[in-house]
Amino acid sequence: MKALVYGKSMVADRISPLVREADVEILTISGEIIGVKRNCLLRNLPDLGLAILDTNEKSVTSLCPFLSRLKYIPIILLVNNDAADWAWLGDCEASAYVSLETGKEEFVSRLKVAIKNYLPKPLLVKV
Numbered sequence: 001m002k003a004l005v006y007g008k009s010m011v012a013d014r015i016s017p018l019v020r021e022a023d024v025e026i027l028t029i030s031g032e033i034i035g036v037k038r039n040c041l042l043r044n045l046p047d048l049g050l051a052i053l054d055t056n057e058k059s060v061t062s063l064c065p066f067l068s069r070l071k072y073i074p075i076i077l078l079v080n081n082d083a084a085d086w087a088w089l090g091d092c093e094a095s096a097y098v099s100l101e102t103g104k105e106e107f108v109s110r111l112k113v114a115i116k117n118y119l120p121k122p123l124l125v126k127v
Contacts, residue, residue: 002027002047004073004117007054008062011078011100013053018111024050033059045070050118052111054078055089056098068093074118076111 002025012028019026027044029037051067053060055077067073074095079101081101089097096114098107 001025001049002044002046003050003052004029004041004044004067005052006030006033006060007057007078011054014107015061018108019050019052020063021112029059031064047074050074050076050115051112052076052078052115055069055084056080056100064092064094076114076118094125 003019005015005019005026005028007015008030009028012030015097016026016028025047027048029038029041038050044106051073053064053067053075060111064075067110069074075092076096077089077092077094077098078096079089081099095118097115100109102110114115
């Protein structure tokens with residue numbers, strides 16, 4: 001299984017080790033999702049079992065609804081509470097929300113809980 005991590009490299013670098021702990025391959029994308037990035041995403045869709053999206057990224061407003069319609073991919077949204085558009089975020093059908101503003105330890109703890117809650121059950125045996 002793969003997990004999509006959509007966000008700036010700094011955010012992806014914080015998240016990647018947590019996802020790897022669960023023995024999940026990571027597909028990291030940032031910026032606008034056009035051309036090669038879109039083709040990469042579409043090619044990997046059948047293997048995606050989890051999506052972690054930084055709501056500060058450019059294409060999140062189109063990516064989140066697209067993934068929501070697939071129904072089989074749990075979505076964890078990373079939000080900046082001060083700049084979050086909660087009306088839009090509420091319509092995104094996310095499985096979990098994790099604040100980017102928390103301290104490092106709390107961020108890691110919340111993200112680990114969210115990842116464990118939404119990984120397919122056979123993978124949880126490895127965690």
